[in-house]
Amino acid sequence: xxxxxxxxxxxxxxxxxxxxxxxxxxxxxxxxxxxxxxxxxxxxxxxxxxxxxxxxxxxxxxxxxxxxxxxxxxxxxxxxxxxxxxxxxxxxxxxxxxxxxxxxxxxxxxxxx
Amino acid sequence: xxxxxxxxxxxxxxxxxxxxxxxxxxxxxxxxxxxxxxxxxxxxxxxxxxxxxxxxxxxxxxxxxxxxxxxxxxxxxxxxxxxxxxxxxxxxxxxxxxxxxxxxxxxxxxxxxxxxxxxxxxxxxxxxxxxxxxxxxxxxxxxxxxxxxxxxxxxxxxxxxxxxxxxxxxxxxxxxxxxxxxxxxxxxxxxxxxxxxxxxxxxxxxxxxxxxxxxxxxxxxxxxxxxxxxxxxxxxxxxxxxxxxxxxxxxxxxxxxxxxxxxxxxxxxxxxxx
Ligand SMILES: Nc1nc2c(ncn2[C@@H]2O[C@H](COP(=O)(O)OP(=O)(O)OP(=O)(O)O)[C@@H](O)[C@H]2O)c(=O)[nH]1
Ligand SMILES: [Mg+2]
Ligand SMILES: [Zn+2]
Ligand SMILES: [Zn+2]
Numbered sequence: 602x603x604x605x606x607x608x609x610x611x612x613x614x615x616x617x618x619x620x621x622x623x624x625x626x627x628x629x630x631x632x633x634x635x636x637x638x639x640x641x642x643x644x645x646x647x648x649x650x651x652x653x654x655x656x657x658x659x660x661x662x663x664x665x666x667x668x669x670x671x672x673x674x675x676x677x678x679x680x681x682x683x684x685x686x687x688x689x690x691x692x693x694x695x696x697x698x699x700x701x702x703x704x705x706x707x708x709x710x711x712x713x714x
Numbered sequence: 715x716x717x718x719x720x721x722x723x724x725x726x727x728x729x730x731x732x733x734x735x736x737x738x739x740x741x742x743x744x745x746x747x748x749x750x751x752x753x754x755x756x757x758x759x760x761x762x763x764x765x766x767x768x769x770x771x772x773x774x775x776x777x778x779x780x781x782x783x784x785x786x787x788x789x790x791x792x793x794x795x796x797x798x799x800x801x802x803x804x805x806x807x808x809x810x811x812x813x814x815x816x817x818x819x820x821x822x823x824x825x826x827x828x829x830x831x832x833x834x835x836x837x838x839x840x841x842x843x844x845x846x847x848x849x850x851x852x853x854x855x856x857x858x859x860x861x862x863x864x865x866x867x868x869x870x871x872x873x874x875x876x877x878x879x880x881x882x883x884x885x886x887x888x889x890x891x892x893x894x895x896x897x898x899x900x901x902x903x904x905x906x907x908x909x910x911x912x913x914x915x916x917x918x919x920x921x922x923x924x925x926x927x928x929x930x931x932x933x934x935x936x937x938x939x940x941x942x943x944x945x946x947x948x949x950x951x952x953x954x955x956x957x958x959x960x961x962x963x964x965x966x967x968x969x970x971x972x973x974x975x976x977x978x979x980x981x982x983x984x985x986x987x988x
Contacts, residue, residue: 603858603859603889603890603893603894606857606859606861607776607777610776610777610778610779610780611776613779614772614774614776614778614779618770618772622770622772624767624768624770626767628767629767632776637919638893639889639892639893639919640893685918686918686919686922686952686953687914687915687918687948687951687952689951696950696951696952696954697954698954700922705775706775706776706777706893707773707774707775707776708772708773708774708775708776709771709772709773710769710770710771710772710773711769711770711772712766712767712768712769712770713767713768713769713770714767714768
């Protein structure tokens with residue numbers, strides 16, 4: 602359940618940014634979560650509600666943008682979709698794949714007041 | 715209290731952390747922003763607020779804070795040419811048993827140290843100290859993994875010699891420690907043959923994050939239907955670059971290979987490149 606520490610880290614960022622960006626309330630948080638990041642969106646939501654209680658993001662809505670996984674097949678020299686880390690290249694069936702998207706865990710944008 | 719992180723601990727031994735860079739900028743003209751908001755952010759769905767707020771783009775990695783501490787740890791290791799390894803596995807795969815055997819065999823040759831991570835107890839640190847090697851225990855409480863900040867504080871208490879070999883035994887958990895860089899040179903994943911050959915597919919993130927896999931408890935193979943080759947094939951499926959060693963902490967079989975790997979990695983750090 603490291604979704605909990607991720608949410609604590611999000612709230613910390615929101616609090617730090619409040620000073621720099623001059624806001625006192627967070628209304629929406631947009632996150633970009635890669636399909637290969639190992640993070641469960643539902644668990645993240647659950648923890649977010651618990652962790653934001655009593656903070657400037659208590660009322661905040663969490664919007665999660667799920668980014669599909671993508672890898673580079675070194676055999677075929679093409680980008681291929683990757684749902685899970687053990688997927689084979691859909692063209693050659695090999696596993697010589699280098700992940701190049703879908704690992705991110707990012708705060709994209711905030712709606713604040 | 716720690717002046718860098720405000721965490722109530724001792725002062726941080728390593729370099730000062732730079733403040734969080736504010737990559738973003740506020741923009742008060744919300745009609746023309748073309749970054750895609752097709753992700754369900756429509757006013758009709760949005761009962762939570764009546765008047766729309768100001769949008770702030772911040773574009774920050776959620777793990778940024780951990781990663782900054784990890785970078786700081788890594789710089790510290792590099793300066794002192796310390797080889798730091800992050801040992802990860804499910805509970806009971808034999809991390810501590812393997813460590814005590816390894817320490818016994820290397821303690822005359824290299825300065826060694828161990829950071830032990832467990833949710834509770836200092837039992838493992840005591841097992842390590844029984845070999846004469848210094849160990850610091852970190853109890854994570856409910857936490858399911860070590861983070862770079864806690865490791866940075868543990869380094870204060872270790873007073874590592876230059877060119878040491880530092881083992882960090884993570885909390886027994888095949889999931890969460892994969893996401894948290896501690897500043898180590900390599901993650902080493904330990905899988906015992908009693909766990910079944912399918913684990914690399916069931917917990918792919920960890921096997922993807924590791925550079926070396928140790929298949930432990932091979933002394934038990936005669937009593938199991940564990941398919942060693944299939945297990946290795948699964949692991950390479952999620953990480954084609956993964957290197958694999960098979961050994962037994964109980965009988966010592968295969969330990970020489972592992973010791974060679976450790977010594978070679980430690981030697982590589984002593985090279986000064988230009
Ligand atoms: N047969 C056999 N047993 C082993 C071997 N290595 C470890 N064990 C046994 O496995 C059990 C767990 O070993 P530990 O070293 O405590 O495992 P660990 O990974 O440190 O466990 P946690 O720190 O609790 O996650 C102990 O009973 C060890 O004696 C091995 O190579 N062969
Ligand atoms: Mg242990
Ligand atoms: Zn966890
Ligand atoms: Zn291919």
